[in-house]
Amino acid sequence: MELESSYPPLFRRLRDSAPAIDPDNGSPTANPIPEPHPIPLIDLQRLDVEPERLGEACRELGIFRVVNHGVPLDLLTRLRSHARRLFSLPFESKQASFTTPLSYFWATPVLTPSGSAVSRGSQSVNWVEGLQVPVGQLSLLGDGDGDDDDGDDDVVTVLAGLRSLLQEYGVHLARIAKLLFQAMADDLRLDPTHSKSYLSESTGFIRLYRYLHCSKADGDMSGMEAHSDSSVLTILCEDDVGGLEFYKDEQWIRVQSAPDTLIVNVGDMLQVMSDDKYISVKHRVKVKKPEDRISLCYFVFPGQDSVIRSVKYRPFTYADFQAQVQRDVKTLGFKVGLPRFKLD
Numbered sequence: 001m002e003l004e005s006s007y008p009p010l011f012r013r014l015r016d017s018a019p020a021i022d023p024d025n026g027s028p029t030a031n032p033i034p035e036p037h038p039i040p041l042i043d044l045q046r047l048d049v050e051p052e053r054l055g056e057a058c059r060e061l062g063i064f065r066v067v068n069h070g071v072p073l074d075l076l077t078r079l080r081s082h083a084r085r086l087f088s089l090p091f092e093s094k095q096a097s098f099t100t101p102l103s104y105f106w107a108t109p110v111l112t113p114s115g116s117a118v119s120r121g122s123q124s125v126n127w128v129e130g131l132q133v134p135v136g137q138l139s140l141l142g143d144g145d146g147d148d149d150d151g152d153d154d155v156v157t158v159l160a161g162l163r164s165l166l167q168e169y170g171v172h173l174a175r176i177a178k179l180l181f182q183a184m185a186d187d188l189r190l191d192p193t194h195s196k197s198y199l200s201e202s203t204g205f206i207r208l209y210r211y212l213h214c215s216k217a218d219g220d221m222s223g224m225e226a227h228s229d230s231s232v233l234t235i236l237c238e239d240d241v242g243g244l245e246f247y248k249d250e251q252w253i254r255v256q257s258a259p260d261t262l263i264v265n266v267g268d269m270l271q272v273m274s275d276d277k278y279i280s281v282k283h284r285v286k287v288k289k290p291e292d293r294i295s296l297c298y299f300v301f302p303g304q305d306s307v308i309r310s311v312k313y314r315p316f317t318y319a320d321f322q323a324q325v326q327r328d329v330k331t332l333g334f335k336v337g338l339p340r341f342k343l344d
């Protein structure tokens with residue numbers, strides 16, 4: 001059980017005032033939606049043997065599972081348990097210590113380029129808190145070996161441990177993103193003069209998330225709202241609580257949790273690069289178990305000045321896209337996304 005004092009006060013308040021749910025009618029744990037079609041499995045060591053499998057997964061769903069990814073399973077386990085320890089620290093310590101280059105946020109997943117939460121008026125609350133870590137700036141965090149299992153969880157020790165774990169993980173993620181993107185660029189026959197700047201590992205950041213379970217809340221009070229990612233690619237590692245769902249043919253499909261594998265989804269930038277052949281999949285998180293959920297999400301983007309060209313969209317850079325998203329979230333309360341750049 002996590003310490004109550006570790007939750008942002010907003011969540012404690014909302015949880016206390018949420019109406020209790022009749023367990024026979026609409027409990028978050030009742031009637032879990034099964035995964036009708038398991039998402040495609042991509043074997044990272046067989047990318048060149050079966051290149052069409054990857055293209056097919058991106059065209060049909062925009063989400064797939066990666067096995068044989070080469071990240072030590074022990075590293076994934078340690079990272080998740082380290083993230084859990086980190087979020088279990090008192091809220092006030094987290095707020096005071098998780099500062100630049102880190103961004104600590106809750107209730108919304110939308111941040112400005114400098115890492116502060118974008119306020120959206122009365123939009124619904126996302127039951128998640130997150131810590132954003134730019135992979136290229138990990139060296140600014142303190143030193144540590146990540147194995148400080150002596151129960152002494154002060155912020156400095158936990159952050160130092162996080163640094164060494166994420167440094168190792170970040171190298172694997174950059175390798176995996178590059179391998180996948182190269183195979184996708186081949187599948188799409190992208191012009192290498194453009195596509196070499198379409199994925200820049202130096203832009204990568206990792207978000208650690210803790211999703212709160214709420215036995216009192218209804219489905220709308222758990223998890224993360226429906227969205228597509230603005231990235232080129234997103235690579236997710238989750239624990240066994242699960243809760244990720246994606247949208248296909250007008251229904252939400254629940255993804256089975258498999259903590260030894262990684263889940264990859266196509267982002268908005270890749271959809272544009274593919275002239276809409278690949279799908280930037282709409283997804284959300286619904287925690288339906290009476291436990292908090294931990295996940296780690298890696299996002300990678302095009303090079304800063306890289307102009308993305310497509311027959312379906314006007315040319316733009318990721319910075320143009322991000323600025324438009326921020327304007328829309330501030331003024332409308334939601335991300336409009338790709339339609340803003342689409343040619344008629």
Ligand SMILES: O=C(O)CCC(=O)C(=O)O
Nearest residue numbers: 209229236244285295297
């Ligand atoms: O935590 C997850 O499973 C997904 C998070 C997500 O979709 C996002 O941060 O964009």
Ligand SMILES: [Fe+2]
Nearest residue numbers: 227228229283
């Ligand atoms: Fe997402």
